[in-house]
Amino acid sequence: MRHLLAVAAGLAVLAASACSAPVPPRSDTVPSAKPTGPATLPAPTGDHPVGTTALYLTDTSRPDPWNLDADARELKVTLWYPTEQRDGERAPYMTPEESELVLKGSKIAAIPFDALSRTRTNAFKDAKPAGRRLPLVVLSPGFTKPVSTLTSLAEDLASRGYVVAGIDHTYESYATTLADGRVAECLACDSDTDPGFGPLVVQGRAADVSYVLDRLPSRWDGSRVLDLSRIAMVGQSIGGAGAIAAMVKDPRVRAGIDMDGTTYARIPKSGFSRPFMFMGSPQHTVGGRDPSWDRDWKLLTGWKRWLVLSGAEHQSFTDGPLLTGAYGVEPAYGVMAAARSSELTRTYVAAFLDRHLKSQPRPLLDKPSSRYPEVTFCPATCDRS
Amino acid sequence: MNAVRAAAAGLALLLAAACTAPTPPRSHASAPGGTVCAPPQKPPEAETPTTIDVIEQAYFCILGTYYSGSTLDARSLLLAGFVALTRELNRNGHDLPEATMPALAGDRKADWAAFETAYRKITDQVPDLRDTLAVVTLEALVAALGDDHASWAHGGGERPPGYYDGDGYGLGLQASVYGPQLDGNPGVALPPLFVTTVQGGAARAAGLRPGDVIEAVNGSAPFIDGEPTPAIPALYPRYPEARPVRLRLLRRTTGRRWSVTLKPGLYQRNLAELQVVQSKLLDDGVAYVRMRGFAPDSADRVLKAIARLREGRTLSGVVLDLRGNGGGSPTEAVRLVSAFVHGKATAYTCAVDGTCQALRTDDTVELVGLPLMALTDRGCASACEHFSSAAKDLGFGRLIGTRTAGVISGPAQSYLLRNNTMLSLPARHHLGPDREVIDRIGVAPDHYVPTTPKDAAAGRDPVLAKALTLLHQ
Numbered sequence: 001m002r003h004l005l006a007v008a009a010g011l012a013v014l015a016a017s018a019c020s021a022p023v024p025p026r027s028d029t030v031p032s033a034k035p036t037g038p039a040t041l042p043a044p045t046g047d048h049p050v051g052t053t054a055l056y057l058t059d060t061s062r063p064d065p066w067n068l069d070a071d072a073r074e075l076k077v078t079l080w081y082p083t084e085q086r087d088g089e090r091a092p093y094m095t096p097e098e099s100e101l102v103l104k105g106s107k108i109a110a111i112p113f114d115a116l117s118r119t120r121t122n123a124f125k126d127a128k129p130a131g132r133r134l135p136l137v138v139l140s141p142g143f144t145k146p147v148s149t150l151t152s153l154a155e156d157l158a159s160r161g162y163v164v165a166g167i168d169h170t171y172e173s174y175a176t177t178l179a180d181g182r183v184a185e186c187l188a189c190d191s192d193t194d195p196g197f198g199p200l201v202v203q204g205r206a207a208d209v210s211y212v213l214d215r216l217p218s219r220w221d222g223s224r225v226l227d228l229s230r231i232a233m234v235g236q237s238i239g240g241a242g243a244i245a246a247m248v249k250d251p252r253v254r255a256g257i258d259m260d261g262t263t264y265a266r267i268p269k270s271g272f273s274r275p276f277m278f279m280g281s282p283q284h285t286v287g288g289r290d291p292s293w294d295r296d297w298k299l300l301t302g303w304k305r306w307l308v309l310s311g312a313e314h315q316s317f318t319d320g321p322l323l324t325g326a327y328g329v330e331p332a333y334g335v336m337a338a339a340r341s342s343e344l345t346r347t348y349v350a351a352f353l354d355r356h357l358k359s360q361p362r363p364l365l366d367k368p369s370s371r372y373p374e375v376t377f378c379p380a381t382c383d384r385s
Numbered sequence: 386m387n388a389v390r391a392a393a394a395g396l397a398l399l400l401a402a403a404c405t406a407p408t409p410p411r412s413h414a415s416a417p418g419g420t421v422c423a424p425p426q427k428p429p430e431a432e433t434p435t436t437i438d439v440i441e442q443a444y445f446c447i448l449g450t451y452y453s454g455s456t457l458d459a460r461s462l463l464l465a466g467f468v469a470l471t472r473e474l475n476r477n478g479h480d481l482p483e484a485t486m487p488a489l490a491g492d493r494k495a496d497w498a499a500f501e502t503a504y505r506k507i508t509d510q511v512p513d514l515r516d517t518l519a520v521v522t523l524e525a526l527v528a529a530l531g532d533d534h535a536s537w538a539h540g541g542g543e544r545p546p547g548y549y550d551g552d553g554y555g556l557g558l559q560a561s562v563y564g565p566q567l568d569g570n571p572g573v574a575l576p577p578l579f580v581t582t583v584q585g586g587a588a589r590a591a592g593l594r595p596g597d598v599i600e601a602v603n604g605s606a607p608f609i610d611g612e613p614t615p616a617i618p619a620l621y622p623r624y625p626e627a628r629p630v631r632l633r634l635l636r637r638t639t640g641r642r643w644s645v646t647l648k649p650g651l652y653q654r655n656l657a658e659l660q661v662v663q664s665k666l667l668d669d670g671v672a673y674v675r676m677r678g679f680a681p682d683s684a685d686r687v688l689k690a691i692a693r694l695r696e697g698r699t700l701s702g703v704v705l706d707l708r709g710n711g712g713g714s715p716t717e718a719v720r721l722v723s724a725f726v727h728g729k730a731t732a733y734t735c736a737v738d739g740t741c742q743a744l745r746t747d748d749t750v751e752l753v754g755l756p757l758m759a760l761t762d763r764g765c766a767s768a769c770e771h772f773s774s775a776a777k778d779l780g781f782g783r784l785i786g787t788r789t790a791g792v793i794s795g796p797a798q799s800y801l802l803r804n805n806t807m808l809s810l811p812a813r814h815h816l817g818p819d820r821e822v823i824d825r826i827g828v829a830p831d832h833y834v835p836t837t838p839k840d841a842a843a844g845r846d847p848v849l850a851k852a853l854t855l856l857h858q
Contacts, residue, residue, distance in 0.1 A: 068693065191662070193682075194659060194661050195550065195659045196551025196654065196656040196659040295547060
């Protein structure tokens with residue numbers, strides 16, 4: 001939770017003078033009696049089968065922001081897209097090494113260390129892309145997370161006719177396998193309590209996104225299916241904060257969604273008129289502990305929404321609850337079931353993208369829905385909790 | 386997948402370890418006062434007004450957990466509180482015939498009851514002043530301890546509207562007198578007062594430069610007969626203070642003398658410079674590492690930076706720049722010392738009865754094995770002085786610059802009060818490796834090298850220059 005981290009960072013700063021006392025670790029969710037096995041991600045809901053492939057890019061125009069010994073920025077991009085292929089090899093969720101690094105780094109002991117490499121996905125590895133003039137969605141994960149933690153959302157969007165470019169922001173995740181097989185670990189984690197860390201991360205993410213947009217047409221042989229005039233960005237946690245940063249810097253990104261991320265990029269005082277949607281857990285309500293959405297909301301001058309999902313927590317917008325739930329880990333008290341948070345995330349993200357990249361009417365975004373009573377529209381009907 | 390949350394919790398744990406290090410004083414934990422107040426278990430809820438009940442909780446919290454809480458004359462606290470209370474009444478034009486100090490007999494509970502009765506009688510008559518009176522009284526109670534690591538955090542903490550992580554608030558400058566010299570150990574500042582860094586905001590807009598001598602702040606001299614005056618803290622307004630500050634400046638290089646009015650506000654700072662650990666290789670094979678605080682993991686970050694700069698070359702030494710390092714975790718200080726010496730006590734923490742515990746080096750930390758020059762100034766406080774005194778006493782490094790802050794009474798623990806404000810109190814006091822007091826005295830450098838306005842104006846760093854000279858001898 002970015003803002004919790006920020007709180008921790010704040011404590012650290014306090015500690016410098018007064019040595020303030022800590023937030024104790026929240027007792028983790030407990031495994032129930034009958035563990036099952038690795039997760040199978042929910043089937044995509046759109047009409048198309050899904051393909052996926054990885055792309056490795058190296059930006060030689062700038063040094064890596066975290067690895068002081070790297071004079072270029074290496075990035076791994078995972079693409080998900082519609083395909084006509086109906087069977088074949090499913091893409092792995094992660095490698096066993098990545099799985100272990102991610103689970104150990106996240107201090108998750110409730111599931112086996114190789115669990116994420118055995119998680120079943122729906123996308124066919126290296127399948128041929130199908131379609132034309134498809135809109136593009138850039139996906140950016142939370143801090144310490146590989147972009148594969150957003151696979152369920154990515155596959156669903158691809159099945160609905162989007163090309164999704166998920167970026168692994170190297171050294172900001174517990175594990176990124178680079179082009180030559182080296183596994184980059186989380187060097188940025190060393191400095192994540194520094195003041196100004198959040199702004200530094202989103203500044204780097206914006207640069208990563210622009211570079212990917214620059215190179216995607218020439219470096220991906222499937223790029224003929226793309227309509228590069230229709231690009232949006234969706235991110236969770238600091239990835240969502242990165243969406244604002246990328247949009248401020250790069251006009252090619254026409255619309256964006258921040259899923260539960262405390263924001264760090266400066267929106268120009270003159271305003272910012274491209275469509276934007278905040279979508280968060282109840283921690284991100286109006287006047288809540290994290291003031292960043294209140295600050296940014298005033299500066300958004302175009303189409304905008306601020307949705308709060310009751311019963312959501314920070315990871316509800318990722319595959320996290322699905323992955324641990326498969327091993328019998330129950331959601332914490334008051335937190336919605338994994339299948340439900342996945343459904344809500346997919347539904348509202350798709351509605352936003354359909355509306356703004358495909359110009360399709362989506363009344364779901366205009367008012368509360370009896371089908372999704374968890375979703376509150378802020379600031380109109382949500383108050384300080 | 387609670388990675389980040391887990392990370393936050395992990396950090397918090399480290400902090401916990403840091404703040405209670407090395408072992409929680411059992412005697413204090415079981416003292417009666419231990420039940421009056423407890424460390425916060427989660428981020429505190431919204432603050433509520435300070436009342437006499439909060440003051441009572443703080444009073445017994447101090448007596449139960451503070452270093453000398455078991456032996457101090459509790460009447461001194463109540464007296465200090467009453468002095469502040471009557472002073473505030475007067476200041477507001479509301480003096481009352483009943484505002485008389487009650488007789489105290491030396492019994493902590495009975496004296497509190499007498500104090501509370503008098504307090505209520507007074508404050509009931511001035512309901513509009515009730516909150517203010519409670520705040521000044523509690524502030525005075527804590528200040529009466531005369532302990533730079535005893536504090537009461539209340540109010541404030543609120544961010545200015547439009548704040549972004551990393552932003553600064555104020556005039557946008559740092560001067561030669563800053564940090565602990567303002568509140569932690571006032572009285573040690575030396576003239577002249579001059580700008581050392583222009584960080585942004587109003588100071589940058591007004592064209593101030595390093596080396597500009599500040600002759601007056603809001604019309605008052607910063608020093609009178611060599612003694613620092615309250616004009617100096619006015620250079621560093623804190624939100625919501627927003628009154629413009631008028632400076633009279635002298636640029637010695639040109640002889641220009643002029644005045645500017647600077648309005649406090651938010652300003653952007655250079656994000657790279659905010660990083661707690663920064664490092665570079667100086668061209669003559671010296672690893673330069675700047676460490677701004679003893680934050681969680683910072684010792685390992687320093688060691689990683691040295692290891693990285695060392696790869697593929699032979700270094701002649703390490704310069705560790707601790708200027709402005711406000712301290713942090715004693716655990717980190719011990720860890721960093723352990724990279725330069727093994728088998729030693731880095732410090733002692735002592736109870737009021739004189740029994741001390743040694744903080745010992747962690748001899749599993751690999752030794753760096755290079756000459757060390759540590760750059761210090763009056764901004765090096767707390768854990769920074771723990772490290773500096775160890776470097777000097779144990780002989781593994783030389784200190785260059787000016788004396789450290791002298792703000793290291795002992796590691797503080799925070800206690801949550803019932804109105805969600807935080808009281809921080811040390812249970813033990815800190816001594817250096819030779820069992821010497823460092824608090825209020827500071828650690829004297831091996832090589833005294835002050836920085837002058839002329840150096841600042843020219844962008845020269847005589848302290849670093851001296852360190853490099855010594856390394857090459």
